[in-house]
Amino acid sequence: MTTRTExxxxxxxxxxxxxxxxxxxxxxxxxxxxxxxxxxxxTEVMDAISKIIAxxxxxxxxxxxxxxxxxxxIVKHASSVGARAFAGxxxxxxMYGFEALVVTATxxxxxxxxxxxxxxxxxxxxxxxHNDALAVRDMGWLLCWVTTPQEALEHVLIGYRVAEDKRxxxxxxxxxxxxxxxxxxxxxxxxxxxxxxxxxxxxDLGERRLHPDNxxxxxxxxxxxxxxxxxxxxWEAARRARQVIVEAYREFNAVFGDVYSPPYYFEEFMTxxxxxxxxxxxxxxxxGRTAVRRLREKGHKVGYINLRWFRPFPTVELRExxxxxxxxxxxxxxxxxxxxxxxxxxxxxxxxxxYPVRERPVVVNFIxxxxxxxxxxxxxxxxxxxxxxxxxxxxxxxxxxxxxxxx
Amino acid sequence: xxxxEVVLYDKIKNVRQTPLEEFYxxxxxxxxxxxxxxxxxxxxxxxxxxxxxxxxTGCMYVANTSYxxxxxxxxxxxTQLGSGGSAAVGTAAGLRAxxxxxxxxxxxxxxxxxxxxxxxxxxxxxAISAALQTDYDLLIILYDNESAANTDIQAxxxxxYGAQTTFTPPGKKHRIMQRRWKKNVAGMLAxxxxxxxxxxxACATFPPLDYLNKVRKALTIGGPTFIHTFDPCPKGWDxxxxxxxxxxxxxxxSGIFPLYEIIDGQVFYTYDAxxxxxxxxxxxxxxxxxxxxxxxxxxxxxxxVDEMWEEWDIPGVVPVRGFLKVADRxxxxxxx
Numbered sequence: 001m002t003t004r005t006e007x008x009x010x011x012x013x014x015x016x017x018x019x020x021x022x023x024x025x026x027x028x029x030x031x032x033x034x035x036x037x038x039x040x041x042x043t044e045v046m047d048a049i050s051k052i053i054a055x056x057x058x059x060x061x062x063x064x065x066x067x068x069x070x071x072x073x074i075v076k077h078a079s080s081v082g083a084r085a086f087a088g089x090x091x092x093x094x095m096y097g098f099e100a101l102v103v104t105a106t107x108x109x110x111x112x113x114x115x116x117x118x119x120x121x122x123x124x125x126x127x128x129x130h131n132d133a134l135a136v137r138d139m140g141w142l143l144c145w146v147t148t149p150q151e152a153l154e155h156v157l158i159g160y161r162v163a164e165d166k167r168x169x170x171x172x173x174x175x176x177x178x179x180x181x182x183x184x185x186x187x188x189x190x191x192x193x194x195x196x197x198x199x200x201x202x203x204d205l206g207e208r209r210l211h212p213d214n215x216x217x218x219x220x221x222x223x224x225x226x227x228x229x230x231x232x233x234x235w236e237a238a239r240r241a242r243q244v245i246v247e248a249y250r251e252f253n254a255v256f257g258d259v260y261s262p263p264y265y266f267e268e269f270m271t272x273x274x275x276x277x278x279x280x281x282x283x284x285x286x287x288g289r290t291a292v293r294r295l296r297e298k299g300h301k302v303g304y305i306n307l308r309w310f311r312p313f314p315t316v317e318l319r320e321x322x323x324x325x326x327x328x329x330x331x332x333x334x335x336x337x338x339x340x341x342x343x344x345x346x347x348x349x350x351x352x353x354x355y356p357v358r359e360r361p362v363v364v365n366f367i368x369x370x371x372x373x374x375x376x377x378x379x380x381x382x383x384x385x386x387x388x389x390x391x392x393x394x395x396x397x398x399x400x401x402x403x404x405x406x407x
Numbered sequence: 408x409x410x411x412e413v414v415l416y417d418k419i420k421n422v423r424q425t426p427l428e429e430f431y432x433x434x435x436x437x438x439x440x441x442x443x444x445x446x447x448x449x450x451x452x453x454x455x456x457x458x459x460x461x462x463x464t465g466c467m468y469v470a471n472t473s474y475x476x477x478x479x480x481x482x483x484x485x486t487q488l489g490s491g492g493s494a495a496v497g498t499a500a501g502l503r504a505x506x507x508x509x510x511x512x513x514x515x516x517x518x519x520x521x522x523x524x525x526x527x528x529x530x531x532x533x534a535i536s537a538a539l540q541t542d543y544d545l546l547i548i549l550y551d552n553e554s555a556a557n558t559d560i561q562a563x564x565x566x567x568y569g570a571q572t573t574f575t576p577p578g579k580k581h582r583i584m585q586r587r588w589k590k591n592v593a594g595m596l597a598x599x600x601x602x603x604x605x606x607x608x609a610c611a612t613f614p615p616l617d618y619l620n621k622v623r624k625a626l627t628i629g630g631p632t633f634i635h636t637f638d639p640c641p642k643g644w645d646x647x648x649x650x651x652x653x654x655x656x657x658x659x660x661s662g663i664f665p666l667y668e669i670i671d672g673q674v675f676y677t678y679d680a681x682x683x684x685x686x687x688x689x690x691x692x693x694x695x696x697x698x699x700x701x702x703x704x705x706x707x708x709x710x711x712v713d714e715m716w717e718e719w720d721i722p723g724v725v726p727v728r729g730f731l732k733v734a735d736r737x738x739x740x741x742x743x
Binding site: 001032035059060062065066067069071073075076077078080081082083084085099100103155161202210211212214215216217218219220221222223226253359 | 422424456458459462468472473474475478479481482483484485486487489490492493494495496497498500501502504505507508511515533534536537541545567570
């Protein structure tokens with residue numbers, strides 16, 4: 001990054017939580033309509049946004065909704081008239097609004113949502129679990145995890161840019177681990193409005209904008225006549241999104257300096273000569289990378305891969321990366337009940353992604369950190385140990401391990 | 408908050424003054440004699456072309472708006488069953504933000520969201536309530552055909568006491584399966600939302616022009632407004648389609664459906680059933696859905712309707728006296 005670029009694009013540094021960083025992203029994206037409804041832990045973003053609006057730093061309609069369903073429908077309809085819109089939720093709140101989440105995707109409206117990941121009731125737990133956000137994975141959403149407040153702020157801008165691209169037009173769920181990121185403070189560089197304007201074009205729905213000058217009918221009943229074609233169009237958009245995402249990161253780097261490196265969808269840590277890697281979503285990257293450093297000191301050839309984008313899934317890029325290793329340990333902060341391998345959601349995606357490769361790495365799975373339980377460095381060391389052992393075995397028996405479980 | 412520019416509509420004094428332009432035209436496939444379709448046609452005609460309409464799931468979605476044959480000349484968008492209120496708020500908020508920020512030209516655009524009784528009075532009630540607390544200019548129309556008429560006539564919270572539906576069939580043991588009394592939605596919303604300046608009930612065709620003028624009044628007064636319409640439904644109520652308008656008239660004249668408007672808290676009866684009412688029997692016996700009622704059932708319904716007009720504090724609107732009274736002593740405990 002050159003000094004010249006730095007001076008032009010970064011305004012100041014501030015100590016911000018993940019939620020507060022997203023609020024600044026919303027401010028810089030000049031969002032027009034925001035609908036709020038409280039649920040921990042995402043809700044702090046709405047506290048921060050309401051103060052930003054009260055102080056006159058963002059000109060937006062701020063609506064306190066009557067439920068998550070109301071909240072998500074409000075932003076969906078605001079988006080349909082051409083307003084850039086923002087909402088968010090966590091856990092059961094996200095599920096309460098699920099019907100609205102489905103139609104936002106099928107209406108192809110590029111609203112950005114923050115999902116502060118939270119375990120689903122019952123029993124109640126405020127802590128992180130990824131099953132909430134993962135529930136939209138088959139619904140036509142863009143779904144991405146961030147691991148620091150800095151990334152969170154930047155991915156609000158990257159998210160809107162990808163979602164609103166004419167080739168995409170899909171809603172975007174920006175997921176972050178409850179508590180571990182929503183409420184943990186980091187020093188965040190805040191970009192200038194001018195730099196953001198250069199990166200993020202205005203939202204333009206074009207000929208789909210609902211307005212008396214453009215009297216269209218949106219989402220009439222189609223029945224068996226047209227649903228297949230419409231589903232196919234949705235899929236084409238998701239497919240095109242893969243290229244648009246790469247373009248967005250390149251453009252982000254061009255404006256803000258080289259912040260992100262290819263393949264952008266995920267970032268690798270000490271994988272160059274690694275034999276065994278762990279793959280995870282979200283803040284587990286931190287203990288994961290620390291474990292890598294400690295094991296490297298002892299001479300183990302290990303690495304860590306932090307997966308950012310879950311939808312669209314970076315199938316080709318991840319396959320090309322993972323086929324280099326002897327064994328892959330997949331960390332799931334979620335669980336897929338009754339699934340083929342009785343493991344996590346990410347496990348199944350990665351195994352499926354690797355299947356076409358003849359010489360596949362061994363894949364094992366770790367269920368850990370459910371309900372907000374800490375995943376420690378020691379837990380990650382144990383995961384590496386099990387993955388290294390699996391690399392030596394001829395066949396795998398019981399390759400899903402619950403790590404950190406009281407037994 | 409600055410209010411959007413207000414468009415003043417002229418009162419439609421007679422049929423000849425009714426605008427000729429239609430903004431809800433051919434292309435829908437509603438049933439013969441569908442009164443809800445008249446509600447659609449009426450609000451579009453009264454509001455005119457600078458209007459955005461949203462429709463909740465219900466017959467006025469499924470039967471009304473098929474892909475590539477839309478009847479809507481004005482822009483229209485589907486919204487979910489329980490989000491009639493949310494759709495209005497989101498649309499109005501989006502327009503206001505875009506106009507204030509100079510992203511679209513500033514002008515008055517009517518935002519009208521309609522929902523059926525299943526969507527509006529049951530599932531979507533909280534979202535409508537939230538919409539009526541805002542300061543956006545929007546109109547929510549609850550078109551009430553007293554059942555989930557699109558899914559095969561199932562009972563809703565708005566189905567009248569005793570009516571037969573596919574969820575409430577009369578049987579050998581239970582003659583009456585619909586034992587719930589119809590919910591008083593307009594009254595409840597008027598009482599519960601003190602900053603809402605206009606709440607009305609209406610029937611698309613009786614008295615003539617009344618509904619069109621109520622739509623215009625709601626749009627002129629501004630802020631969040633609400634109209635509850637009474638829509639006879641040949642399929643759901645079981646009568647010949649030619650009698651739709653007549654049944655609307657009978658329902659109002661018998662006092663079963665009170666007709667009024669509330670402007671800034673003042674109640675105006677647009678058909679005054681306090682003064683004169685025909686017996687409810689004349690309305691009930693015209694419909695197959697009440698064919699299993701006994702004389703005793705009809706007497707009970709008559710008694711409830713009479714009470715509404717004779718006992719209530721605000722007859723036909725607010726059911727306070729007879730239900731709620733300020734007690735003059737402490738409540739007796741169970742042990743007493």
